[in-house]
Amino acid sequence: MIRNGSLDDRTGVALLNVEREAQMSAALVRCAAGDRRALQMIYDSEAPRMIGVARRILFRQDLAEEAVHDAFVRIWNGARSFDPARGAALGWLYAVVRNRALSIHRNEHRYDSAGEHPEEIAPEDAMARLPEASALRKCLEQIERPRRDVVVLAYVYGMSHGELAGRLKVPLGTVKSWARRSLISLQECMG
Amino acid sequence: MTQLPDDRELDMLAADYVMGLLDSVAEAAADERLETDESFQRAVNNWRKRLGDFDISAPPVTPTAQLWQRIVQSTKADRAAVVPAGMRGATRGATLWHNLRFWRVTGLIGTAAALIFAFIAIGSITTSKHLRRDLVALAQRKPVYVAVLVSDATREVGAVVNAFANGRVELIPLKTIDVPQGRTLQVWTLWDRAVGPKPVGLTGQSRAIDLNLDELPETVANQLFEITLEPEGGSPTGRPTGPILFKGNTAKVL
Numbered sequence: 001m002i003r004n005g006s007l008d009d010r011t012g013v014a015l016l017n018v019e020r021e022a023q024m025s026a027a028l029v030r031c032a033a034g035d036r037r038a039l040q041m042i043y044d045s046e047a048p049r050m051i052g053v054a055r056r057i058l059f060r061q062d063l064a065e066e067a068v069h070d071a072f073v074r075i076w077n078g079a080r081s082f083d084p085a086r087g088a089a090l091g092w093l094y095a096v097v098r099n100r101a102l103s104i105h106r107n108e109h110r111y112d113s114a115g116e117h118p119e120e121i122a123p124e125d126a127m128a129r130l131p132e133a134s135a136l137r138k139c140l141e142q143i144e145r146p147r148r149d150v151v152v153l154a155y156v157y158g159m160s161h162g163e164l165a166g167r168l169k170v171p172l173g174t175v176k177s178w179a180r181r182s183l184i185s186l187q188e189c190m191g
Numbered sequence: 192m193t194q195l196p197d198d199r200e201l202d203m204l205a206a207d208y209v210m211g212l213l214d215s216v217a218e219a220a221a222d223e224r225l226e227t228d229e230s231f232q233r234a235v236n237n238w239r240k241r242l243g244d245f246d247i248s249a250p251p252v253t254p255t256a257q258l259w260q261r262i263v264q265s266t267k268a269d270r271a272a273v274v275p276a277g278m279r280g281a282t283r284g285a286t287l288w289h290n291l292r293f294w295r296v297t298g299l300i301g302t303a304a305a306l307i308f309a310f311i312a313i314g315s316i317t318t319s320k321h322l323r324r325d326l327v328a329l330a331q332r333k334p335v336y337v338a339v340l341v342s343d344a345t346r347e348v349g350a351v352v353n354a355f356a357n358g359r360v361e362l363i364p365l366k367t368i369d370v371p372q373g374r375t376l377q378v379w380t381l382w383d384r385a386v387g388p389k390p391v392g393l394t395g396q397s398r399a400i401d402l403n404l405d406e407l408p409e410t411v412a413n414q415l416f417e418i419t420l421e422p423e424g425g426s427p428t429g430r431p432t433g434p435i436l437f438k439g440n441t442a443k444v445l
Contacts, residue, residue, distance in 0.1 A: 085366055
């Protein structure tokens with residue numbers, strides 16, 4: 001990518017994300033118009049990361065691919081409902097992927113997955129992968145564990161209130177109040 | 192934080208929705224609300240933005256080769272699915288180049304194919320047109336250069352310009368631009384400062400259009416594109432006269 005030499009790395013990364021966001025937004029507009037090439041553009045650009053997102057929820061490659069397959073069918077059929085004026089194309093795309101992965105997780109894998117792969121559920125890992133400059137990371141770091149873990153485990157690993165209560169060995173009510181307090185802190189910190 | 196309790200409840204509902212923590216009944220209700228309630232849409236969008244870094248930083252996993260084919264089948268089993276398969280056959284042919292037996296068989300098949308083709312060609316010129324269009328579509332699937340046009344005033348992204356290998360250049364607006372009565376949006380490109388900006392497209396409203404760069408040299412990296420507001424019918428001087436709404440330079444697609 002041709003870049004002005006005076007840009008530092010962080011600006012470069014931010015610009016790259018702005019560009020990726022704009023590209024995906026444009027591709028969704030083209031999908032809505034029935035342009036199949038645009039769907040493949042989204043696939044070429046995002047599929048590996050989408051499978052990464054689905055795998056953290058479903059653990060198995062085949063199930064993760066199933067979720068991404070279902071997500072692309074939804075993206076193709078639902079592109080019209082995406083409004084580029086409101087922005088957040090990447091947010092929309094990944095929301096579809098998480099939604100499909102959660103649906104598979106809840107329907108087919110509710111009881112066994114967390115039990116089968118406890119070692120793969122590591123909230124610290126997901127935290128460590130966040131970019132250093134990420135506001136999400138900075139704000140999460142201000143919340144004490146295990147209250148913070150509730151957010152990471154629910155969002156990244158797709159755990160329900162019930163699963164969280166089981167893993168953290170606290171009553172359901174406690175999990176719900178931790179989740180609420182953490183989300184309020186996050187919102188106040190991130191604006 | 193001086194937030195009204197109602198706003199807080201809306202934000203918390205949006206947070207639970209985005210997190211995936213709602214039960215199926217509440218989730219279905221939220222899905223429905225998202226269609227119509229603008230303040231809920233805003234709240235959901237904000238939570239997606241806040242938590243989006245988790246998705247962006249997920250470890251990438253290479254999909255198996257069949258995944259894209261399956262998606263193509265499921266989104267509609269049409270000709271677009273057949274062409275890439277044919278293209279793969281073409282590349283496999285290269286490794287069989289020295290295989291005599293392959294050529295003998297191919298020769299026979301080729302003769303038969305030529306006969307069949309003669310029949311098909313007479314009957315359906317449209318089919319070959321479709322095929323050609325699909326092949327072209329395949330070649331131009333990915334743009335070579337992309338320019339993201341941004342507003343200087345608001346830093347908002349307004350449009351994207353995609354330049355494809357076959358010379359096609361398209362403009363895709365991402366923001367609705369209010370065009371006053373009697374005015375029009377004009378698109379310009381500047382590839383040589385000595386020559387100045389050249390008009391390449393005109394549209395009454397912000398919608399996707401193909402730009403006409405036929406008279407210009409091939410699009411290159413760092414070429415400026417901009418959208419200005421001009422009198423109806425385009426700038427009378429052949430130069431931009433109105434305010435620049437969005438502008439940006441092309442960058443090579445990785």
